[in-house]
Each structure stands twice: as structure tokens, then as C-alpha cells.
Amino acid sequence: MVERSQKEVWRLTPWLVVALLLVNFVMMAFDAREISSGQRVVRSWTQTIADFVQSPVTTVTSSVSNYFTSISNLRSAQDENGELKQQVQELQVELKQKEDLAAENTRLRSLLQLKDQSKYKVLTARIIGRDPSVWFDSSIINRGSLDGVKLNMPVVTDGGLVGRVTAVSPLTSQVDLITRDKSGVGAVIGQIGDSNALGVVSGTSKKDLLEMKYVPGNIDIQVGQAVFTTGQDGIFPPGLKVGEIVSVGPGSATTPHLILIRPAARLESMQEVGVLLYEPPQRTEFEQKLPNAVKK
Secondary structure, eight states: OOOOOHHHHHHHHHHHHHHHHHHHHHHHHHHOBOTTTOOBHHHHHHHHHHHHHHHHHHHHHHHHHHHHHHHHHHHHHHHHHHHHHHHHHHHHHHHHHHHHHHHHHHHHHHHHHHHHHOSSOEEEEEEEEEOGGGTTTEEEESOOGGGTOOTTOEEEOSSSEEEEEEEEOSSOEEEEETTSTTOOEEEEESSTTTOOOEEEEEEOSSTTOEEEEOOOTTSOOOTTOEEEEOSTTSSSOTTOEEEEEEEEEOOOSSSOOEEEEEESSOTTTOOEEEEEOOOOOOOOOOSOOOOOOOOO
């Protein structure tokens, strides 16, 4: 053991006193408590220092966490948005199908009413195609000779006359519309028997209009009058509605009227039609013909 001289002891004494005072101060500070809460002061200081260091760390950590959480939420929102869009599209398709079914039911009910009201047997048919050579003036239906369809049978809708059958196969038939320029329908303005305004209705270059020819110019004709078939053409039965007059070019005693008619049937949007299983009465064959002129 090293022995120290009295001079060295006196030299170390102040430092020992300072050390003891510091130890005493620390012990007193450690044991000191706040009057209001009774919490140790050292603990409060420690918490303050810890908060000073921990607050920036917590802020950075929270920001990073919130960033990745936002990315995750964004991806979830995008996925959910995609699912909602798909559901909306599916609902739109379903709604369109229901609307189409409702429209089809309405059209079929109209054809059923036509069958009940018509004095001729009506065969319902669906339009399945258009003849590309005469796209707006010819249609293909899903009924043929196996269903009883024959050439020249009239085709109608609940609105009025559509046309006539011009070609028949076992399962399908071709229908020429009344708008075709080569068509010809014997017609009368007004009811048969009540009007002398007879003429022939044919197609025009305008797809939504018909022309009525040979109506005498001295007969009073008004826009809005209805036009019906007469049955004198040997194809269509009498009483079928052809359309309504939309324009009249006045004629004279020697010049016929120039009459334009809008078809009663909606030819541009029809999807179902009715084929009248109608055959015109046989024309009477004359027993005698005029003799030929005398040959020179």
C-alpha cells in the first residue's frame, strides 16, 4: 500500500470534497421529487431529453409509414375502382338486355294482336339478314317453304304493309320492300268504296318515301290522308295500310297529282314481321277472246 505524505493529502482534500459534494448533489437530485405530481425530477429531465431525440425519429418513421400506407391504399383503390367499373359494365349490359327483351315482347305482342285482328293467317318471322345488293330494299326472314311460305305472299307489321316474298328456300325467304323502285302496289286514298282516288304506289330514290302515281288531278287530295291497298294488283289483299300522304303536287284535269307517301311500317328498324298466308283468288279465264284482226 502506497503511503501518502501529509502535503499530498492536503493537496487532494479539495478534490475529495468536490467529489463528495457532486455525489451528494446527484443523490439529492435523483431523489428529488416534484411537489405537484410527486414524480422524480431526474425522470422528468430524462423524458425531456428522450422526447427531444425521439420526436424527429418518430416523425420520420411516421412519414415513411404513411407513405407506404398511402401507396397500398392507392393500389387497393385502383383495384376496387376496376372492380366497380366492371360491375357497372355488367349492369349496363344486363340493363340493355332487359330493354331489348322488353322491346321484343312489345313487338311480339303487336304481332299477336295483328294475328287476332287479321282475317288472314299470319306467320311470324324474324329478319335475319339484308341482301347486300339492295341493302335498304330487301330483307331475309327465317321462314321458308317448310313453314308454308310461297312466292308473292304479303309481309306486314303491326304498322302496315312491308312488302312481298320474292324468293323462297326451305328455311328462309327474301322479302322485297315496298320502297324498292321496281315495286308496285294497287292503292286507294281513303277507305275502299268511299274514294275514287285510285293509283299505283312504288318506291322512289328516297328510302323513306313512296310515290303514288296516276291519281287524277281533279280529285281533292290532302296531306295526312291514309293510303290502303285495293287488292286489284292480284298480290296484296285489300285494306292493308300503306302509309300517309306527306306531300301533294297539285295536278289538273289532264295531269295526275304528284303524291309522296311515308310508309306506315317502320322499315328501317323492324326486326319481326308477319307473313300473310294469303293467296289471291284465281283470275277468271274468259271463255272467248276477240278475234284477231283480218290479215292482209
